[in-house]
Amino acid sequence: MPLTLLTEAVVNGVLLGLVYALISVGLSLTLGVLGVVNMAHSAFVMLGSFFALELLLRLGAPPMLSVLAAAPLFFGVGMAVDRLLLRRTASTSEAMGLLVLFGLMLVLENGAILVWTTDTRVLPWQMGQMVLAMGGLRVSFGRLLAAGLALTMILVLDFLLRRTLLGKVVRAVGQNPDAAAVLGVDVTRISMVVVGAGVATAAMGGVAVAMMFPFAPQEHLRWLAWAFLLVIVGGLGRVRNTLVAGLLVGQLEALSGILLPFQYVYAVVYAFLAITLILRGRGLQAAQERTL
Amino acid sequence: MAVLGLTVGIGLWAEGLGLLSTLTNVFLFLLLTQAWNLLGGYAGYLNLAMAVFFGVGAYTTGILAHRGNWPPLLTAPLGGLVAVLWAAAVGVPSLRVRGPYFAVLTMILGFLAQVLAYNVPWTRGAMGIYVSPLPWDRRVVEQFFYFTYLGLALLVTGMAARIQSSRFGAALVAVREDEVAAGVLGVRTTWVKVAALLLGAFWAGVAGGLYTQRIGYIEPTGVFSLDISVDVVLMAMVGGAGTWQGPLLGVPLVMLVAELLRVGVVHLGLFGARIPVEFNRVVFGAALIFIALYAPQGLMGLIRPFRGRRLGV
Numbered sequence: 001m002p003l004t005l006l007t008e009a010v011v012n013g014v015l016l017g018l019v020y021a022l023i024s025v026g027l028s029l030t031l032g033v034l035g036v037v038n039m040a041h042s043a044f045v046m047l048g049s050f051f052a053l054e055l056l057l058r059l060g061a062p063p064m065l066s067v068l069a070a071a072p073l074f075f076g077v078g079m080a081v082d083r084l085l086l087r088r089t090a091s092t093s094e095a096m097g098l099l100v101l102f103g104l105m106l107v108l109e110n111g112a113i114l115v116w117t118t119d120t121r122v123l124p125w126q127m128g129q130m131v132l133a134m135g136g137l138r139v140s141f142g143r144l145l146a147a148g149l150a151l152t153m154i155l156v157l158d159f160l161l162r163r164t165l166l167g168k169v170v171r172a173v174g175q176n177p178d179a180a181a182v183l184g185v186d187v188t189r190i191s192m193v194v195v196g197a198g199v200a201t202a203a204m205g206g207v208a209v210a211m212m213f214p215f216a217p218q219e220h221l222r223w224l225a226w227a228f229l230l231v232i233v234g235g236l237g238r239v240r241n242t243l244v245a246g247l248l249v250g251q252l253e254a255l256s257g258i259l260l261p262f263q264y265v266y267a268v269v270y271a272f273l274a275i276t277l278i279l280r281g282r283g284l285q286a287a288q289e290r291t292l
Numbered sequence: 293m294a295v296l297g298l299t300v301g302i303g304l305w306a307e308g309l310g311l312l313s314t315l316t317n318v319f320l321f322l323l324l325t326q327a328w329n330l331l332g333g334y335a336g337y338l339n340l341a342m343a344v345f346f347g348v349g350a351y352t353t354g355i356l357a358h359r360g361n362w363p364p365l366l367t368a369p370l371g372g373l374v375a376v377l378w379a380a381a382v383g384v385p386s387l388r389v390r391g392p393y394f395a396v397l398t399m400i401l402g403f404l405a406q407v408l409a410y411n412v413p414w415t416r417g418a419m420g421i422y423v424s425p426l427p428w429d430r431r432v433v434e435q436f437f438y439f440t441y442l443g444l445a446l447l448v449t450g451m452a453a454r455i456q457s458s459r460f461g462a463a464l465v466a467v468r469e470d471e472v473a474a475g476v477l478g479v480r481t482t483w484v485k486v487a488a489l490l491l492g493a494f495w496a497g498v499a500g501g502l503y504t505q506r507i508g509y510i511e512p513t514g515v516f517s518l519d520i521s522v523d524v525v526l527m528a529m530v531g532g533a534g535t536w537q538g539p540l541l542g543v544p545l546v547m548l549v550a551e552l553l554r555v556g557v558v559h560l561g562l563f564g565a566r567i568p569v570e571f572n573r574v575v576f577g578a579a580l581i582f583i584a585l586y587a588p589q590g591l592m593g594l595i596r597p598f599r600g601r602r603l604g605v
Contacts, residue, residue: 037392088585095338098392099529099584102340106522106577110570221518225400267411270404277397278385 004136009254011139015147017250019212021243022150023205023223024230025157026198032236033174033194035094036086039101041227043108044074044199046220048206050116053123063125063211067149070203078199079192086195087188112217120216128211146211153204157197158239170194222266229273232280299442312434316506318547319441320499324520325527325539326448327495331488332525333533334461336468337387338395341402343520345375345493347409349500350515354421355414357505361424368501375497376490383493387485390471402518409512420511423504437506441499448495452536464488465534519573526576529583532592541591549575 027041048070055066085104089097128142161167172180173190181187209215209223226249234245256265299315328342349371356362356370382401389397409415426433455461463484466474475481504510523546531542553572587593 037396039396085581085585093336093588094391095336095395096584096588098338098395099525100581102395102522103577103580103582103584106580107574108577110573110577113570114574221399221403225403228396228400264411267404267407270400270407274382274386274397274400274404277393277400278389 005258007137008139009258010251011137012143013251013254014247015139015143015250016212016253017247018147018150018154018243019205019208019246020226020230020249021246022153022201022208024227024234024246025154025239025242026201026205027227028231028234028236028238028242029201030195030198031231032238033170034086034191036195037098037101038195038198039098039224040081040105040108041198041202042220042222042224043105043112044077044202045206045209045223046112046215046217047108048074048203049210049215050112050121050206050217051203052207052210053121056123056125062127063123063207064145064149067153067204067207070207071200074203075196075200077203078196081199082192082195086191109217109220116217118216118218120214120219122214123210125211142211146208149211150205150208153201154239154243157201158243161239166193225270225273228277229269232273232276296446309431309434312438314547314551316434316438316441318544319438319445320503321523321527321547322445322539322543323441323448323499324496324524325531325543326445326452326536327492327499328524329452329528329533329536329539330455330464330492331485332492333528333535333538334456334464334468335485335488336534337390337485337489338392338525339398339489339492340395340518340521340525341398341405342492342496342524343516343518344402344405345379345496346500346503346520347405347512347515348375348378349497350504350510351409351415351421351500352497353501353504354423354510357423358421367505368498371501371504372494372497375493375500379490379493380486383489384486387482387489399518399521402516402521406512406516409516415512418511418513420509421504423508423510425508426505433506437502440502444495444498449536449540452539456536460484460487468534522576526580528590529580530590532590535590535592538590538592545591546576 023042023045027038030036030038030041051070051073052063052066055061055069056063061069081104085100086097089100123142125142128140128145130141132139132141132144161170169180169185170190170193172183172185173187173194177187180190205223229249230242230245233248234241234243253265253269256268260268324342324346327345328339331337332339349368352371352374353362353367356367362370386394386397386401410417415421426436428436455464463474463479463481466477466479467481467484471481500515503515527542527546528539529542530546531538531540550572553575583590
């Protein structure tokens with residue numbers, strides 16, 4: 001019996017890890033390519049969750065479909081954020097850019113509370129409540145689907161970045177924006193694409209989150225902490241590293257979930273995150289200059 | 293001077309306790325904002341966890357008063373000292389991290405402090421701590437905290453003004469403008485940053501310590517709230533971060549707007565009386581975006597050009 005408990009924890013850790021990776025990959029991308037710390041990232045995760053909820057309640061659309069709808073919509077939102085807010089702060093200090101995104105986070109979070117209140121919601125989705133049982137091992141079908149979805153999206157993003165011309169251009173901007181501009185790259189346009197992709201993956205991650213966990217507008221900052229953890233563990237800009245970091249953190253959480261009382265998991269994660277930030281904070285900034 | 297006379301007059305003769313308590317909150321935030329401004333404004337290190345020092349001070353007082361009935365005049369400075377210890381243990385290593393990463397790190401430390409306050413045995417977790425009120429008439433108690441906070445706010449404002457025109461202040465500004473260059477030119481950047489952090493932590497701890505005695509009940513969500521940290525940053529930014537006059541303008545303005553929104557939204561019933569607090573925060577978030585984009589120097593930045601022209605070379 002303890003063995004199945006352990007295998008269940010490992011399997012759950014893998015599923016969690018994949019979704020964490022999807023949530024974090026956008027943060028890593030915007031930070032790695034543009035050097036922008038997107039404080040509003042997790043707010044878009046939360047909006048993605050509510051997007052899935054609304055589509056399900058109003059149109060009866062299953063979350064697998066709302067992911068497809070969320071991608072272009074939030075890509076546009078991200079482009080608008082870059083065009084209207086970030087481009088203006090590019091010339092001022094980094095601190096001002098951070099404050100702008102922090103302000104955006106406050107607006108999105110509290111706007112969401114006005115619309116959806118602070119109640120905790122669960123996606124009322126029949127298929128997600130099914131449980132698959134294989135040889136004594138029980139896995140929630142919703143979690144399995146969410147993880148599969150996350151893996152697909154991450155592989156697609158990895159392919160786009162590594163194999164297409166657009167991906168190469170994005171990586172070029174990440175390495176040296178001035179040189180890229182000299183070679184004829186429209187850096188402002190690429191920056192819009194990158195922020196758009198970051199916000200879109202955040203929202204898609206939010207749909208996956210809604211398939212796995214209960215969610216509420218005011219609880220999204222937890223995902224910001226998790227995403228930073230993955231970025232710090234996995235380094236910047238490389239999609240595959242974020243994936244590996246996600247699997248690692250997923251295992252950590254699942255296993256410490258057996259060993260520790262639930263609320264201590266948070267304390268451990270936050271303390272670990274703070275310590276690595278202190279120890280690696282400068283390394284991260286240096287790494288930012290030679291990513292991708 | 294006239295404003296000062298008016299505030300003292302209000303403190304002595306005001307009829308309603310409501311006005312007194314609102315103004316006490318203004319002084320409380322003035323104290324916190326000036327404390328934040330030392331590191332955040334002058335040195336440009338965006339601390340998003342001022343609430344941690346406030347909360348540590350509040351809990352120090354809470355635990356001491358709960359266990360041994362210590363008097364507030366003693367526990368408040370002790371709260372400040374414990375906040376300084378906390379800042380030395382946790383904050384000083386954090387100062388190695390720069391720019392946006394510092395802001396993120398402080399926010400994470402804020403969450404950590406809150407989670408710890410919920411789970412450590414001697415804080416009584418989510419049950420919170422009750423402190424018996426001071427044994428005087430309600431009005432006298434309110435006046436006592438009114439003048440204590442007023443006095444402290446004035447003291448710290450005066451201190452900030454002195455610092456701004458001192459070598460210490462100049463060193464902090466040099467750190468903000470270019471830390472590496474300042475170091476090369478012989479500014480002891482680490483020492484200067486640590487001093488600003490610890491000084492700010494002390495006053496925030498004192499403010500928290502008095503808060504416990506005034507309110508009589510604390511729990512982790514309230515005193516370690518991210519909202520307090522955000523409000524402090526917003527108030528400093530509105531007035532003008534990195535000037536001692538900035539908080540004097542920003543704090544009353546933001547609190548006035550908050551009060552108007554609270555009353556106004558309830559009155560209009562636009563969003564129902566149940567949720568006005570979040571509407572406040574939407575407006576504040578938008579204000580933060582606007583200031584960062586169009587007026588990074590805050591109100592002081594709008595006033596300064598004129599004065600500069602008059603005195604200009």
